[in-house]
Amino acid sequence: MKKQSIGVGLIGLGVVGGGVARVLKNKANILAEQVGCPLALRKIKVLASDLSRPLAKEMDSNLFTTDIDDFFASPVDIVVEAIGGENPALEYLKRAISNGKHVVTSNKEVIAKHGAELLALAGQKGVELGYEASVGGGIPLIAPFRRDLVANEIRGIYAIINGTTNYILTKMAREGVDFSSALKQAQKLGYAEVNPENDIEGIDAAYKLAILASLAFQTQVRPDDIYCEGISRLGSCDFRYAKELGFAIRLLAIAKRSNNSIEVRVHPVLIPQDSLLANVDGVYNAVLVEGDLVGKVLFFGEGAGAQPTSSAVVADIVSVAQRIVLGAGSKAGWRPKPGKNIKPMSDIEIRYYIRMNVADRSGVLAQISKILGDHKISIASVIQKETDNMAQTAEIVIMTHLAKEKATQLALDELAKLAVVKEVSNFIRVEA
Amino acid sequence: MKKQSIGVGLIGLGVVGGGVARVLKNKANILAEQVGCPLALRKIKVLASDLSRPLAKEMDSNLFTTDIDDFFASPVDIVVEAIGGENPALEYLKRAISNGKHVVTSNKEVIAKHGAELLALAGQKGVELGYEASVGGGIPLIAPFRRDLVANEIRGIYAIINGTTNYILTKMAREGVDFSSALKQAQKLGYAEVNPENDIEGIDAAYKLAILASLAFQTQVRPDDIYCEGISRLGSCDFRYAKELGFAIRLLAIAKRSNNSIEVRVHPVLIPQDSLLANVDGVYNAVLVEGDLVGKVLFFGEGAGAQPTSSAVVADIVSVAQRIVLGAGSKAGWRPKPGKNIKPMSDIEIRYYIRMNVADRSGVLAQISKILGDHKISIASVIQKETDNMAQTAEIVIMTHLAKEKATQLALDELAKLAVVKEVSNFIRVEA
Numbered sequence: 001m002k003k004q005s006i007g008v009g010l011i012g013l014g015v016v017g018g019g020v021a022r023v024l025k026n027k028a029n030i031l032a033e034q035v036g037c038p039l040a041l042r043k044i045k046v047l048a049s050d051l052s053r054p055l056a057k058e059m060d061s062n063l064f065t066t067d068i069d070d071f072f073a074s075p076v077d078i079v080v081e082a083i084g085g086e087n088p089a090l091e092y093l094k095r096a097i098s099n100g101k102h103v104v105t106s107n108k109e110v111i112a113k114h115g116a117e118l119l120a121l122a123g124q125k126g127v128e129l130g131y132e133a134s135v136g137g138g139i140p141l142i143a144p145f146r147r148d149l150v151a152n153e154i155r156g157i158y159a160i161i162n163g164t165t166n167y168i169l170t171k172m173a174r175e176g177v178d179f180s181s182a183l184k185q186a187q188k189l190g191y192a193e194v195n196p197e198n199d200i201e202g203i204d205a206a207y208k209l210a211i212l213a214s215l216a217f218q219t220q221v222r223p224d225d226i227y228c229e230g231i232s233r234l235g236s237c238d239f240r241y242a243k244e245l246g247f248a249i250r251l252l253a254i255a256k257r258s259n260n261s262i263e264v265r266v267h268p269v270l271i272p273q274d275s276l277l278a279n280v281d282g283v284y285n286a287v288l289v290e291g292d293l294v295g296k297v298l299f300f301g302e303g304a305g306a307q308p309t310s311s312a313v314v315a316d317i318v319s320v321a322q323r324i325v326l327g328a329g330s331k332a333g334w335r336p337k338p339g340k341n342i343k344p345m346s347d348i349e350i351r352y353y354i355r356m357n358v359a360d361r362s363g364v365l366a367q368i369s370k371i372l373g374d375h376k377i378s379i380a381s382v383i384q385k386e387t388d389n390m391a392q393t394a395e396i397v398i399m400t401h402l403a404k405e406k407a408t409q410l411a412l413d414e415l416a417k418l419a420v421v422k423e424v425s426n427f428i429r430v431e432a
Numbered sequence: 433m434k435k436q437s438i439g440v441g442l443i444g445l446g447v448v449g450g451g452v453a454r455v456l457k458n459k460a461n462i463l464a465e466q467v468g469c470p471l472a473l474r475k476i477k478v479l480a481s482d483l484s485r486p487l488a489k490e491m492d493s494n495l496f497t498t499d500i501d502d503f504f505a506s507p508v509d510i511v512v513e514a515i516g517g518e519n520p521a522l523e524y525l526k527r528a529i530s531n532g533k534h535v536v537t538s539n540k541e542v543i544a545k546h547g548a549e550l551l552a553l554a555g556q557k558g559v560e561l562g563y564e565a566s567v568g569g570g571i572p573l574i575a576p577f578r579r580d581l582v583a584n585e586i587r588g589i590y591a592i593i594n595g596t597t598n599y600i601l602t603k604m605a606r607e608g609v610d611f612s613s614a615l616k617q618a619q620k621l622g623y624a625e626v627n628p629e630n631d632i633e634g635i636d637a638a639y640k641l642a643i644l645a646s647l648a649f650q651t652q653v654r655p656d657d658i659y660c661e662g663i664s665r666l667g668s669c670d671f672r673y674a675k676e677l678g679f680a681i682r683l684l685a686i687a688k689r690s691n692n693s694i695e696v697r698v699h700p701v702l703i704p705q706d707s708l709l710a711n712v713d714g715v716y717n718a719v720l721v722e723g724d725l726v727g728k729v730l731f732f733g734e735g736a737g738a739q740p741t742s743s744a745v746v747a748d749i750v751s752v753a754q755r756i757v758l759g760a761g762s763k764a765g766w767r768p769k770p771g772k773n774i775k776p777m778s779d780i781e782i783r784y785y786i787r788m789n790v791a792d793r794s795g796v797l798a799q800i801s802k803i804l805g806d807h808k809i810s811i812a813s814v815i816q817k818e819t820d821n822m823a824q825t826a827e828i829v830i831m832t833h834l835a836k837e838k839a840t841q842l843a844l845d846e847l848a849k850l851a852v853v854k855e856v857s858n859f860i861r862v863e864a
Contacts, residue, residue: 023583023725034582132580138726140572140580147579148564148572150466151455151746276732279711293455293743294570294733300708301729311725314583328760 005040006321009076009101011092013050016106016133017082019306020313021055031314035321043074068092072099078320080313081105090114097121097129102324104316106133106309112207116220116336123335128323130316135208136161136285138308139301143315144289145215152291154216156256158431161208163283163303164192164199165231165251169268170281173239173248179232191283201230202266205253212287213255213264219340221255221264227345229267238355238426241385241397242270245353248278252431261341263348270353270430346406351380351430353399356415357422360387360394364420371414372400375407393422399430437472438753441508441533443524445482448538448565449514451738452745453487463746467753475506500524504531510752512745513537522546529553529561534756536748538565538741544639548652548768555767560755562748567640568593568717570740571733575747576721577647584723586648588688590863593640595715595735596624596631597663597683601700602713605671605680611664623715633662634698637685644719645687645696652768653687653696659777661699670787670858673817673829674702677785680710684863693773695780702785702862778838783812783862785831788847789854792819792826796852803846804832807839825854831862 008024010017024031024041032038044063050056051064065071068088072095079096081103083089089110096103097118105111111118111134122129132142145154160166164186171182183200186192198204206226213221231251242249247270256263271278276298280286285303290296302308358364365382372379378401385395400408408427416424440456442449456463456473464470476495482488483496497503500520504527511528513535515521521542528535529550537543543550543566554561564574577586592598596618603614615632618624630636638658645653663683674681679702688695703710708730712718717735722728734740790796797814804811810833817827832840840859848856 027583030585031583138580138723139729140576143575143580144572147751148570148575148747149743150750151459151463151743153462274711276708276711279706279708291570291743293739293746295737295740297571297731297733299729299731302727305727307725308727311581311583311723314725315580318582319579323758323760326760328755328758 003037003325005038006035006078006324007040007042007074007076008078008080008317009043009045009071009074010041010080010082011045011071012081012083013044013046013053013056014082014084015306016084016309016313017044018053018055019310020080020082021059023310023314025059031318034318036325039317039321042076043071045071072096076101077324078102078104078317080317081107082313083107084109086110086113093118094121097125097127100125100127102128102320104130104313104320106131106313108134108204108207108211112210112223115211115214120335128320130320131211132316133309133312135211136287136299137301137303137305138311139285139287139299139303141212141287141299142215144299145212149289149291149294152293154257155290155292157209157212157216157254157287157289158277159209159212159253159285159287160250160277160280161253161285161287161303162199162202162205162251163285164196165202165205166280166285167191167283168200169231169234169249169251172234172236173243176236176239178236179234200232202228202251205251205266209253209255209264209266213262214336216255216289217257217262217340218335218337219262220336221262221342225264225342227265227267231268233426234268234428235426237395238428241355242353243273245270245399246273247271247430248273249428250277250280252277254431258343261343263343265345265348268428270428272432346409348405349402350405351400351402351432352408353397353428353430354412355395355397355425355427357393357395357425359420359422360392361420365396367418367420368398368415371411371418375403375411377403377408377411395425435469435757437470438467438510438756439472439474439506439508440510440512440749441475441477441503441506442473442512442514443477443503444513444515445476445478445485445488446514446516447738448516448741448745449476450485450487451742452512452514453491455742455746457491463750466750468757471749471753474508475503477503504528508533509756510534510536510749512749513539514745515539516541518542518545525550526553529557529559532557532559534560534752536562536745536752538563538745540566540636540639540643544642544655547643547646552767560752562752563643564748565741565744567643568719568731569733569735569737570743571717571719571731571735573644573719573731574647576731577644581721581723581726584725586689587722587724589641589644589648589686589719589721590709591641591644591685591717591719592682592709592712593685593717593719593735594631594634594637594683595717596628597634597637598712598717599623599715600632601663601666601681601683604666604668605675608668608671610668611666632664634660634683637683637698641685641687641696641698645694646768648687648721649689649694650767650769651694653694653774657696657774659697659699663700665858666700666860667858669827670860673787674785675705677702677831678705679703679862680705681860682709682712684709686863690775693775695775697777697780700860702860704864778841780837781834782837783832783834783864784840785829785860785862786844787827787829787857787859789825789827789857791852791854792824793852797828799850799852800830800847803843803850807835807843809835809840809843827857
């Protein structure tokens, strides 16, 4: 039984929603060919303010409604949610699924916080939930985990998934500027919001990591499970020292299988300069995945923007529509398995870069090494950096071998209390 | 109606076939969970010589047959072809499809040469043809084109898809060795075959490009349509000069949309040192795709080997099996559209690096520039390199602006005939 067309309803006509509407309109023929019948955009839930936008004026005004009940009364097969944020998006998605509609969303916050619940509901109702666009813009990530890497045990994910912070870090490294002026530049170019906290504190990256880790490990990783540290305390000298040591600085979102538990964390790291991730510059995103069969695979591209995000949303729409046309049942999403534990941050083992301002006299290093040694932290290298003759202080940078996070934090507290240590200026974890 | 199990038949127990058999055996539970019912390996077509392998001895001997008719008489839903080469693989695939079996193959040669025909046959018979493993080992490439990038008009593909040549080029660049000793090293490590022609002449890369370009442009690109040049004429000095100019040398497989035609070519290129592809070292593969919506996306990973290739083959098996379980019809592969022309190599426009050995006296450059000028080739930069005082010759390297291939080849012929030009030592195209 051939369908005449597949009805699509769109919630939101902002950056993403507008982009999706444009693609559905401009590429109608190509998409119909892929699906096997036309995709008909039947209703768009807008805000009154959207109606004055140029895009709204190009479109048939009968498509628009500002009333959500009116929207849900329209004959659509697939509901696309493109408003972002937790509420009312969550309510809309639940309502759509409960009504037996397939849903597609680009909403990282809702999926990160409520993905497991929504997938379970979709499974009960026999509908699809597409969320490819929730992570990494147009870079294929969700589908590869669901399809291409399905035979793999995922060992780890190492991801640059926030363009704003990667732009700021690239700028600090290249131009030697400090954090606040790099941030200002990012805001001027529209890469950072006026209130940039979600990006620079790593919250956005944690949402995306929660989505990827849940899928990769088939367990429910919530944003709150993720240790999260932002980039605002990085100094321009850290970039200089890192470079001298052969490292670049990146904000990585990391999920790692370790025995029976998983590590999930977002924080700045030193990574070797010649690694692929160190060469991902500016607003680009890249996700490195390690699987037991496939080894290392990396996915790279633009992580945001109307067009890349539309690419992913429309791919999901086409995929769902193809399944409707082929009369296929719903493919299950991941189902959380019991017994997977999140490793507490204090238990992880990693290398550290520690920068300190110390008194410029003999015996200082002995006192520092003693404290580190007491906590079973061994020093890989130490370099004395700039000396301030007036203040009789020197800056030293210590690279440690693998050490426990808990021990290192205790040691850092003790170091800060030493009379000869003026300041523990910074510490950055190292991924080799 | 729930199936009790899905029968898999495997043709070939070599590197890929053996890898697939191991994964189906070792990961039976995980795969059954993904599919919704067990995957049962029911028959393996082997050569008599395979039976003495350790893997064969671990397995139930009833699984094996050396007789292809016996193989096809077994009750399987999915036939996996893992013998490689054109014949008899093509015949086996056709027979399987004609018998209404879904097929999965890792065979680049068969898909490059007969993909369109096999996909049409599969379409008629309502079965799936999975060929993810035919390009790039475990790197997801076919599925992203078929699913994730479906809303995009693909503008271009720039691919490092032959690990052997990339290993040799990396070695020549890093260690300053010449081609033949880098090749010997590659052979010693098992990265190059005893008869390495298919790899070093770009034939293997052309097969893979034919597969990707056909899919990306929905047209039939045959291996014979692809202009193909290998890496054997690269000298170690080319790497030195390229580096000085800020470039790396890579063997790229390129497919590009240009107006109403497409360019498809495999040849060594100079690419900027800081580009992502220039940082893909050793036996790794990477494919950069440009789409109108998604911008640039890059896929990177191991392009060969038993485990990565098994990862892709098993992903295809699971995907087909899921469709069987869900009772879905067959999803069409690409169907060639008429009217897409392959641009003749002589018509392409590109920049060139030209290395010549010339008489070390005044007026030489004037004669060279005149010939280039006559062919409307303008010089971007020229550097005089090593001088041989004894022979009174000098090496010069010219970088041109964009020029027509045809004009450049004519100019190179004329340059070679100049009395002051001892030798046109090399030319390499430049992708910026």
